[in-house]
Amino acid sequence: MTSPDAWPPADSGTASPAPSDYAEPVQPAETAAVPPRAPALAVRGLAKRFGEKIAVNGVNLDVPAGSFYGLVGPNGAGKTTSLSMATGLLRPDYGQVWVHGVDVWAQPLEAKRLMGVLPDGVRLFDRLTGEQLVTYAGLLRGMDRETVAGRVADLLRAMDLTNDAGTLVVDYSAGMTKKIALASALIHAPKLLVLDEPFEAVDPVSAANIRDILHDYVDSGGTVIVSSHVMDLVQRMCDHVAVIANGNVLAAGTVDEVRAGASLEDRFVQLVGGRNQAEGLEWLRTS
């Protein structure tokens, strides 16, 4: 389960050589026919520019099916932009994305059926109650009413939101809002879950419950991608990890490969750099 599938054949798995200049993007891999065991998510030469700023600079990534994949990087590294492009929310300038062999930007409807997405920094339809919102997500997926009703009840119970099911989402706390958005992403039992900062503002008990749900999901053959700032969490929870900074993948592989004996946090700081020496705030010493 942990060995990365070699698909598409070009430089998969490890740190990708980033294109030196945005103007010469890497050639996307050939649009091959769907191979027998495609990775859950394959990204080739993904790039996006916002005005002068190059947010994502030729990202290559392979997420093996059945893996629990962590995406880590400093603020503004391009995690959210990459995930938005990978999930069909933001059209890339260059590059291609496959979900289980389905091209996200060529066959968006087929690809979206395979994915459950928790985007970061978007609003919810928060004038609906929690129950209505999850129901809405299920019905939008074209599921029938009975299945939706059953799953909504299960999800609300799993997220510990049963007692707030009839409260408007706008009145939810930040953590409850995250949980209800996660429930909306799970309702159609996707094969791949893409979660952008799923644990932000979620209380420890709920976070542990959600981790259990996600581990069960991975054990049953699903694939999870989470982005996070919390190295400790990723090291404990994930089996694979990729480090992104300045729009490039600096390292990718199994957690043990990437951390190479050190803790993930130390390795991350070593890769990304930018630690300040403790100087300059002498006046802050109270004595």
Place this chain on the structure above:
Amino acid sequence: MVAHLVRLKLTLLRNGFKRSPWQLVGVILGGLYALGVLVLLIAGLVLLATHEPGIGRMAVILGGAAAFLGWALIPMVATGVDMTLDPARFVTFAVPMRQLLLGLAIGGVIGIPGLATLLAALGQAAMWWRQPVAMVAAIPCAAVAVLTCIVLSRLTTSASTTLASSRRFKDLSGIIGIIPLMLLGPIIIGVTEGLQSSRDFLPSLADTLAWTPLGSIWAVPGDLALANWGVAAARFAIGAAFLALIAWLWKISLARALVTPPYNAVTRRAGGRLGFFSRFPGTPTGAIAARALTYWFKDPRYGASLISVPLIPVVMFFAFSQGGDFSFMMWLGPIMAFLLAFGISADISYDNTAFALHLTTGVSGLADRAGRVVACAVFALPVTLVFAVVPFFWLGSWELLPGVLGLSLGTLLTGFGLSSVVSARYTYNVPLPGESPFKTPPGSTARMMIVQMGGMAVQLLLVLPEAGLLLAAMLTGDAIWSWAALAVGLVLGAVLLFVGLRAGGKWYDRRAPELLQAVAVNK
């Protein structure tokens, strides 16, 4: 510290202008307008005082009392009027209470309403130019009066913060605020008529007000001019005591507000009630219709346009009824259809980034477009029918009913088709979810005007056939034209609705991610 607070207010104002030059233009235009009104007002007062001192004195008292009431009540209704110096933001700073109060009060004068009130209050001193004692005394009176205005507004806002921090109150006050605004015309007509009939009422009202905190401070210069020294002193004492009292109350409520952060009381509710979701079919289109209809009733931004439905006939009635000819009410149906159908033309802009859910679930453009139209049609269709038919009971002649029905339904169906295309292609900044429906996001006016004007112009063009037939029916008096307008309205409207749904859906399918980017800019 007081100087710091005043400077902070000025800096905030200046930075606001830097962010959007249009805001500066708006402030300059508003300032010029206020200045013009002020000059007219003061000139009028001076003239009045010279020729009829009694009436001048009465006008100052009544106007002053109205200013007090306005300052006290308007900020409560229009949420978010000016919270740049919201006391809650000073919670973490150790500012002495006395200085915080003074700084906030003086900061409150900065801005068009504050400066206009200050100038008007000082300006009324000029009307006593013949009596130097009254004129000199008018200046400290004006200072007390302006401070009273500011403190009153701060007191009512801080007293209502517990209410205002509850979402339900915010939603409601946003909607309720539109009612007096829309009815402003009829209200003014009614009030002026009432005043004309009871001319004797005003002086006695002014005399009474002069002994209440609302009018006393404004009456002082007039009393001095009449050499009623004792009365003047008593009224000044009332005004000053009132200021002291409300300042003390403000201090208490502010002190309390600083240690009790706003808390949104929410009652937890278990599920089980799916609302419209259990009434619409369990398909993507049905779900979108249920969601959109829920928003029409729960989101104040939609509610504000919904509440205008019963108000429009009232406004029309007052606007056109002067001649005693009521045939204009016949156009109520088409006008209502026009407004309601255009109401969904900014639907995706209103969704803001919540629209991402439609994107990740892979909803087809047709389902999205159709669902929003169905939701609006659920109430727009009956409303349009009622408004098209009811005026004819009044008019008594029924020959034109088919034609008016045709134009109304044609307008509604065409408008739905057009809105489906417009909202899939042209987004503009609208008030964000949870914001006051009256707020206009900076820098959006030009684009909004172009999209709306363009859309309405196209709409008018598209309903020309049935409108022309209805006109022919009116001119010739031949019922055949009227029936033809009904047939054309229904058929052409249905065809245009179908075309609009298909075209909008196709556009949506092609550029849904770009739509999300466009609405995400506004946050």
